[in-house]
Amino acid sequence: MTTTTTDRILNFSAGPGVMPEPVLERIREDVWNIDGSGIGVLEHSHRGPVIDRVFDEATARVKSLAGLGDDHEVLFLQGGATMQFGMIPMNFLPEGGTADYPDTGTWTSKAIKEAKRFGTVNVAFEGDACSYDHCPDADELSLSADAAYLHYCSNNTIYGTRYAGPPATTAPLVCDASSEMFARPWPIAEHALVYAGAQKNLGPSGVALVIIRRDFMETACRETISMLDYRQHAKNGSRLNTPPVFGVYAMNLVMGWIEDQGGLAAMAARNDAKATAIYDAIDGSGGFYRGHARAGSRSVMNITFRLPSEALEKTFVAEAKAAGMDGLKGHRSVGGIRASIYNAFPTAGCDTLAQFMGDFAARNG
């Protein structure tokens, strides 16, 4: 897939991020008139047949891509991934109970802060001691006995690290997959709950995908308001109130595009090749570029690196922008450079960045 239009530039934004161009073109049509109904997707009742079709198709696609049977519910919720930071402990961390939270970066730190409101958090790995440069191996995890669940973040958007596989535990697994949902095959069916804010790999902001195992859902330990109760959302097919229709609609198209690309294995192969082009530029620079993530934990979605000085990083970002590459500035909390190359980011764009990096190092090294 390449960028097909001339007025669009390479978008390395960490999120909201790049969308597949065929999806954007389809949205352009459906905003005017979807399914030949004479009404645009933004204007349909969320309880009419067109939006029924959208929700049914989106649910079926999540199940098919994630390899799920009937044990799991697929929910489309509001409040982003951040709402899940609170909803999960509110529902599943009883007072007096403990949950394991390996801390691998800003987003898990935020999740830990929310969970502490409800019960005891065992920080099973303290990533700040190593500047969050990797995800823990099994022997680095200090797990508690009888944890209500283990919460982890499979890909750390800000530090550019990822797990090779889910952490080994006997506790129910809960995963924040926001910045890599459907970027590689992942044993989602083995999880009690997987969630992802849509705006990186799945579509626009405003909707979070939640996959929850039914038997885990039934262990909810607190009565709460309906909008924060997974069982209520499940009972009502994610339409407890007026749902984020447009987000679900766009996510459905993005998942259709992933299917057209050959599914998750094909997506992963393409993502690996894209990331390799940029990591090779880092590793081949003779130390001009310094990658943040340790080998074995390198993210293929968010590639983070430093230059010899902050002044050079500023120049790098400015010159890249002038060359048609936007969004390369690292997160405000850590600085440096971050290239976010989500599923929809074109392969040719990674080669363009790698070439630019070589050229920039030659001129400034």
Ligand SMILES: Cc1ncc(COP(=O)(O)O)c(C=O)c1O
């Ligand atoms: C891994 C991860 N988790 C959670 C969030 C928060 O997502 P939201 O803005 O949807 O609440 C982000 C946002 O960048 C993220 O990257």
